[in-house]
Amino acid sequence: MMARKSEGLGERSKKILEFLVSYQEKHGYPPSIREIGNHIHVESTSLVDYYLNQLQEAGYIERGGRISRSIRVLRTLDGQTPFKQAFESAKTTVERVAHELISIPLIGRIGASYPIPMPESDVPYFDSLSTVEVAQSLLPNKEKITDLFALEVEGESMIDAMINDGDIVILKRAEVAQNGDMVAVWLTRDNETTLKYYYNERNGYVRLQPANRTMQPIIRPEKEVQVRGKVVLVLRQFKSH
Template sequence: MKRPLSKRQQTMLNYIKDFMGKNIYPPTVRDIQTGCEISSTSVVDYNLQILQREGYLQRRREVSRGIELLGETATSTLRNLVSIPVVGSIAAGEPLPLANTEQWNDTDFDNVDLPPFLTKGKENVFALRVKGESMVDALVGDGDLVLLESIEQPQNGDMVAAWLKDREEATLKHFYLEGDKVKLVPANSYMQPITVAAANVSVRGRVVGVVRTM
């Protein structure tokens, strides 16, 4: 689709990327000129027009430093957003997807970019899209995004995503281990806790956040 860039255009594009990595503002035409050792500003302008036409960047003519990178190039600008894979959905009757950290890199999941405060700096955070109304007792509705931290063993009090084997039910509840039983307490205090055998509960992750858009 995109025509190959000339060597000079490639150089310029790389220079712009590099420049914006080091500074917070985009370069001027003359920055590019000297940075790429080009003899004239008009040459820079000429090639910028081409880069724009080919969709690599956008320019705001009327403003200085009005260069804006597009495409995958731009994504790097979002770099202190944390990119989180949406590895599947969580619903009443369906098993929970595996929280397999290794697979995340290999597969092309939908991703959401979230600010770090939502993931608490945790490494193994993934997201599930909620389907249906079955989690309302956890104050989670249809379409919400549940952020889960992949963990080995939940602490008492953690809100976890759990799979109840016998009921074939996925649920979000506060987790309390009591001997060989597990007490699951809904966030909504209007609802009753349930107690089940520990062997019957499979915890897939700790809930670190919920995001809802409407």
């Protein structure tokens, strides 16, 4: 016993599979069993049925029982996934990739001596100078992207935050901050913008700590410190010469 077990697919099955794909491509709907039989020069519908069952067993096609022209090709010989599936797959890929590339409005500059420009809430950046494209993976998980905006740093006043002229900082709009956040603040007494680590000392004072540990912190009363956003990412591009 044990006759040759169908290694792979027979010639006819292959031909049927190809025909299914080409017919669908050409007509927009699948062929009937008799049409298949005609193509492989087989008169009897039962034989075609026989082959189709094989193809189904092997996972190449799917059949909707008793329904006319209801053969669906799941995969082809070369592993290609035809049509619907390929389309779906492409679609999800588009969505995924598109989702992973975020456009953040570059709404202005930030420097020591002038206030931080703020984007209008919700009304998404019509007047943005340009946008900065950033991969989602570089940003904190699931930030609402509408809360993000970018500023270009002007001048060297942020050097103690390790941020230099020309750097791009990406911020999340915020009025309050947690201890340890890198924040953009406006100091009312000093009339100055700065980027520092934020620590709320429980005595009504706020300590603003430079990133560079060798430098001294700034300590101000809470009401003199206006938080404008949390820094989520800093970008520094270098031109190649």
